[in-house]
Amino acid sequence: MKAQLLDALRDACGDAAVLADAASIEPYVTDWRGTFVGRASAVVRPASTEQVSEVVRICSDARIPIVPQGGNTGLAAGATPLQLRDAIIVSLSRMRRIVSVDADAYAVTVEAGCVLADVQQAARRAERLFPLSLAAEGSAEIGGLVSTNAGGTAVLRYGTMRSLVLGLEAVLPDGRIVDGLRALYKDNAGYDWKQLFIGAEGTLGIVTRAVLRLFPMPRERVTALIGIDLSETALRVFSHLQTMLGETLSACELFPDRALALRVAYEPGLRRPMAEHAWYLLVEATSSLSTLRTAAEEAFVALDDAGLAGAIVIAENSAQARALWEWRETITETEKRTGRSVKHDVSVPISAIPEFIARATERIERDHPGVTVLAFGHFGDGNIHFNVLVPGATTAVVDAISAAVYEMIADFRGSITAEHGIGRYRRNELLAHRSIFEMDLMRTVKRALDPGNVMNPGAVLEE
Ligand SMILES: Cc1cc2nc3c(=O)[nH]c(=O)nc-3n(C[C@H](O)[C@H](O)[C@H](O)COP(=O)(O)OP(=O)(O)OC[C@H]3O[C@@H](n4cnc5c(N)ncnc54)[C@H](O)[C@@H]3O)c2cc1C
Structure with missing residues (x-):
């Protein structure tokens, strides 16, 4: 056989x-x-x-x-x-052709195996921006990014993959090809079936090609690191920057000094980008208007005047901006080097982030001596990677930690996964945290498209 x-x-x-x-x-x-x-x-x-x-x-x-x-x-x-x-x-890794870049239509058509960094580069060559950006962009492929509805660091301004896909081609679980490769910004002709495949984690079919949305290439970019002493201050800083910089604010990432300390421990000789603060916000604003830097500097001065920022470092050039981003983007890699960690990719309303982090950290570190919470993530999207470093912990301890985190997430009416998805890792949690009716809706869709259950069985839903 x-x-x-x-x-x-x-x-x-x-x-x-x-x-x-x-x-x-x-x-x-x-x-x-x-x-x-x-x-x-x-x-x-x-x-x-x-x-x-x-x-x-x-x-x-x-x-x-x-x-x-x-x-x-x-x-x-x-x-x-x-x-x-x-x-x-x-x-899909052999299918990595950039099929076409239509700068005037603000659209690029690619095969599913294209690596994200290559798509960004193809857009750049046409003086356009493909805004999806994440630390795994040198390896993650468009089919995977579509299928996990990937987020990344610019969701605040450009949305997740769901808002970046204009058209899709997919192979259904019986082998039929469905072709929706249209570069249309408006299309209300019936159900928008492509949305079913976005975030389906390969359970409804295989994405083979996609038409992705492009944007004007911003000419100005301001990147800054803001040191703050209390996580509650992050909310006020974010609100202040939203008011002063509006839609130009494209990223607002939060991380604790613990993350910096870990990296410094693994890379002796590396110096922190500023004096030590309990938390840092990495913010970026982009615009086609030449007035951006002046507007951003005014916003930072006002932050300082309001006593919201402990310190602010503004990148003077793209190398400095890159170095600031590296502090954020190496957290996952550094965490991997520490050994076992329990990952929670959760979301709560933005206004609840400081309270969630404070309550959950206090509870987890009190109930499980020896573990260390490492909470960081996309503050502007309400998405926190609430990870717990658990050297030598038993499975029972790991399970108890996750149960406590998800219980608190339910209290805040948050989500057990903001961007990483369910896969096989969080299947039980999905069952526990979505209603019977919502689960039935998902099973109905799965059965309709994949009655033989051949397409990625056991991912998202039970086998
Ligand atoms: C260092 C690091 C940082 C990360 N940062 C982020 C982040 O900021 N934001 C974020 O959203 N994610 C992040 N991720 C997670 C990961 O990069 C994303 O989930 C990415 O979208 C996965 O793409 P991939 O090509 O590697 O998919 P894979 O890992 O290969 O697959 C992911 C899922 O998609 C399915 N799939 C893959 N290709 C197809 C296809 N062609 N058709 C149908 N189904 C398919 C698979 O079956 C699987 O269920 C990060 C990961 C790492 C390692």
Whole structure:
């Protein structure tokens, strides 16, 4: 059976596109953090939509589970075949063509395997901006970013992937190709079915191509780091900057000194960007207008006058801006080096962030001596990565920590995952925190599109 299936897949995509030996498969079945290791019969690397369609048809007819995979940087084990028998991983990484850039239509059409950094660069060459930006942008691929409805550092101004996708092409779980590759900004012709695939984590079909929205390339950019002593102050700083800088404010990231201290510990010789403060806000404003820097400097002076900022460092050039961003973007990598951590990618109303962080930190560190909370994230989106460093903790302790965090999230009517998604990692939490009716709605959609349950079974919903 297995040999027949592999032969059929080789016929569809070519011999070199099918990896079936354990050593070649190993990187594909291990998640980015190295925490989850699954099993697969083979990895198939199709080179076109037609080949994806053929692969899906073969697997679907044989009732073989399919796990779509992009850059494998996801943080919810959605692309890792855990507890699946004979799964086939369909890697889109060979499909990395920028199909076209239409600067006048503010749209770029790409294949699903395009790496985010390459799409940003293609847009830049056409003097346009593709605003999605995140620390994994050198590896994460468009299909994965669409399928996780990725957020990143500019959601405040440009929204998540959901608002950046104009059109989509996908292969359905029975192998049919649905073509909605339209570069339209307005289109009310019936249900907007592409939205179903955005954030579906590969459970409803395989995204093969996308038309993405571009923006004018900002000519001015101001990046600043603001040191503050209390997390409550972050709310007042954010509100002040929103009022003074309006829509030009594109990022507002919060992180604690603990994050800086960790990085300094791993990179001796590295100096903090400013004197120590309990918290930092990294803010960025961008505009096509040459008056931005003056407006931003006025806003920072007013912040200072109001006693809201302990210190402010404004980047003088793009190298300095990059260095400030590195403090934020290396947090996840540095955290990985500390060993085990329990990750919570939660969201609450922006106004509740300081209270949530304070209450949750106090409770977790009191109830579990020896653990350290590392809370940071996209303040302007209400999205906090409430991670807990737990050296040597048992599974029971880890579970108790997560249960407490999610209980508090429910108190604030927040979400158990703001941007990383459910995957296989948070499936039980989804069941516990969404109503029976909402779960039934999701199962109805899944059954309608994938009655044989071949497309990424066990991700998001129970198998
Ligand atoms: C250092 C670091 C920083 C990160 N920062 C952010 C951040 O700021 N914001 C954020 O939102 N995320 C962030 N992430 C998470 C991750 O980068 C995103 O989830 C990204 O969208 C995953 O893309 P990928 O190509 O690696 O997808 P994968 O990990 O390969 O897959 C993710 C999910 O999408 C599905 N999938 C992949 N390709 C397809 C396809 N073509 N069709 C259908 N389904 C598919 C998979 O089955 C899986 O369920 C970060 C990750 C890391 C490691």
